[in-house]
Amino acid sequence: MVTLGPGAVILGLESSCDETGAGLVRLTEDGVELLGQELASSQDEHARFGGVVPEIASRAHLEAMTATVHGAFTKAGVPFGAVDAIAVTSGPGLAGALLVGVAAAKAYAAAWGVPLFGVNHLAGHVAADTLEHGPLPSDTLALLVSGGHTQLLHVQSLAGQITEVGTTIDDAAGEAYDKVARLLGLGYPGGPVIDKLAATGDPKAIAFPRGLTGGRDNGYNFSFSGLKTAVARWVEQAERDGRELPINDICASFQEAVVDVLTAKMVRAATDLKLSTVVIAGGVAANGRLRALAAERCEAAGLTLRIPRPGLCTDNGAMIxxxxAHVVRAGAFPSSGTLSGNPGMLVSQVLAG
Known part of the structure; x- marks a missing residue:
């Protein structure tokens, strides 16, 4: 068992997908302080394929890891190696990419003689908010929405008490953004460009469907595959009719369909579970329309809304x-020497053994 108190410095390493992240935090009396972080992305290398290529991602992590770690120490103003523990993403994620990060973390932990903790990437997204807004209430609802995940989570403790309330039954929201962007020839990743174009479009121009709502409502679960197909069919019909595609209106109408469902189910779940605080986390949490509609609906429902700044929403080492920091503060045992990557790691498992 390892128990670290205020002043302890933790290094976090993230390599689950296409971004190599390293971040340093310090334990305070009642929370966690961000000291500095560095991030290297291989998104440009994947763009021509319209999505992440696992082999390219793994190679990019290998090439970027050392410089990223050194950069994080420099930005944090911490002497290289002066840490009390290391945390690394064990899963979920791409198998090869995860192994790069875990191998690096093992090497640094052995060289510096500090304990190593393999932690959950999804819990990391929620924990990122504590770097900006302080400790979470003991009972919080988190909407985790990214390229690979769309989940509603009941968070009782970031040290290990996280329960899934709802999830997507097909595409994640961020995945739908990428697929629609590719359909419209907007490139990869799709989220930022669709959000930008939607700002000057009409969200009511096209009545795209809201998945798993109305008579087909399925509690707190989500579905975006049908919405993606509806966009494709609308575009196909418009092209057959010889009409010019109103790209901005398509983006705005698609985006409104996504964020309408996300925020409606988030508010419903928080109300049903009698939770007064809601956190939105993950890469799609940087979306401007999602942030605006969530703020509007949470205010109407009397809920406290927390969303980290955009720089903390995407994959990064600081969140890990x-x-x-939460795990070591709770006095957890370090992960074993057999720690490896776990692509299918469940959100309920915050710490890998």
């Missing part, structure tokens, strides 16, 4: 260090 933040999970590590």
């Amino acid at each position: 260090a933040a999970v590590g």
Whole structure:
């Protein structure tokens, strides 16, 4: 068992997908302080394929890891290696990419003689908010929405008490953004460009469907595959009719369909579970329309809304260090020497054995 108190410094390493992240945090009396972080992305290398290519991602992590770690120490103003523990993403994610991060973390932990904790990437996204807004209430609802995940989570403790309330039964919201962007020839990743174009479009121009709502409502679960197909069919019909595609209106109408369902189910779940605080986390949490509609609906429902700044929403090492800080503060045992990547790691498992 390892128990670290205020002043302890934790290094976090993230390599689950296409971004190599390293971040350093310090434990305070009642929370976690971000000292500095560095991030290297291989998105440009994947763009021509319209999505992440696992082999390219793994190679990019290998090439970027050392410089990223050194950069994080420099930005944090911490002497290289002066840490009390290391946290690394064990899963979920791409198998090869995860192994790069875990191998690096093992090497640094052995060289510096500090404990190593393999932690959950999804918990990291939620923990990122604590770096900006302080400790979470003991009972919080989190909407985790990213390229690979769309989940509603009941978070009782970031040290290990997270329960899934709802999830997507097909595409994640971010995945739908990428697929629609590719359909419209907007490139990869799709989220930022669709959000930008939607700002000057009419969200009511096209009545795209809201998945798993109305008579087909399925509690707190989500579905975006049908919406993606509806966009494709609308575009196909418009092209057959010889009409010019109103790209901005398509983006705005598609985006409104996504964020309408996300925020409606989020507010419903929080109300039903009698939770007064809601956190939105993950890469799609940077979306401007999602943030605006969530704020509007949470205010109407009397809920406290927390969303980290955009720089903390995407994959990064600081969020992994933040999970590590919560785990070590709770006095958890370090992960074993057989720690490896776990692509299918469930959100309920915050710490890998």
